[in-house]
Amino acid sequence: MESIPLTWEEVARVYGRKIYNFAYRLTGNPDDAHDLVQEVLLRVRRGLASYQPGSFEGWLWRITRNAFLDEVRRRNRRPTSPLPDEVDRWGIASSEAADVEYSRISLGDDIQKALLELPYEFRESVVLCDVVGLSYEEIARAVAVPIGTVRSRIHRGRRMLKELLE
């Protein structure tokens, strides 16, 4: 059976950095990544009591992506926020706001910018694979899609990145 961190503090210590890197590469700025990590850790803390032994990483990354998507939906509900056409770019449509976000990317190299251009599901799979280091099977569990879909998303995501980086 998979061994899991026993306490919330251990989860924060062992996975905090990975979650932060995932969040940063997904959102493109440190403030949003910071907020997302805090939300994830709070959800982990609440959820650990009822955690059933199984794939801990799958459980953790499901929580992480749900927290991200909830935040996107919450932002999209704000009447003063621009309404994006898709769940993308952390809920920020192409506008002055997007330019502001871009300027806030402290480590904003070409790769990070290109990542932010990817549609969400491709960006998510690429980041979980290449930044977090999950296997295709772990990504499939976290994202709740078949492993063939993960394979396709990662490859298409990388091809899109190639086009964007040229």
Next chain:
Amino acid sequence: MIHPSEMISAYLDGELSWSEHSQLVDHLERCGRCTAELEQVQRVRAAVRSLPVLELPEGIVPEADPVVVPLRRQKGLWAGVAAAIAVIVVAIAALVGPDPGSVSIDELSSRFGARVSLDPAFGPAKVVVPPAVIDG
């Protein structure tokens, strides 16, 4: 010719089954297009993986449940507070007292609780006594 394009990333990630692996390797030997795509995807993959790993900023972890502070640390904390109060009291006494020259440090410390701060067991905090008080 069918190009098994979507196998290329899985090949690089070591995610192909043995039969798929053999199939792709055979194909790559005959297909310049897929070989070129393999090289391009390999470069992109390496680029994303080369992104710096960011350290978790300090203070990002939400407060945990209240922690029982060990008695020794608690004592040190209060000793520090007492020392700070004592320093202020001594300074004020030196400045505005009716006759600073007649006030002894023992008298001050017993009156205002400064003794704790003079005990070396409570750490580096010290009472700073103006020369006017000591000399007097």
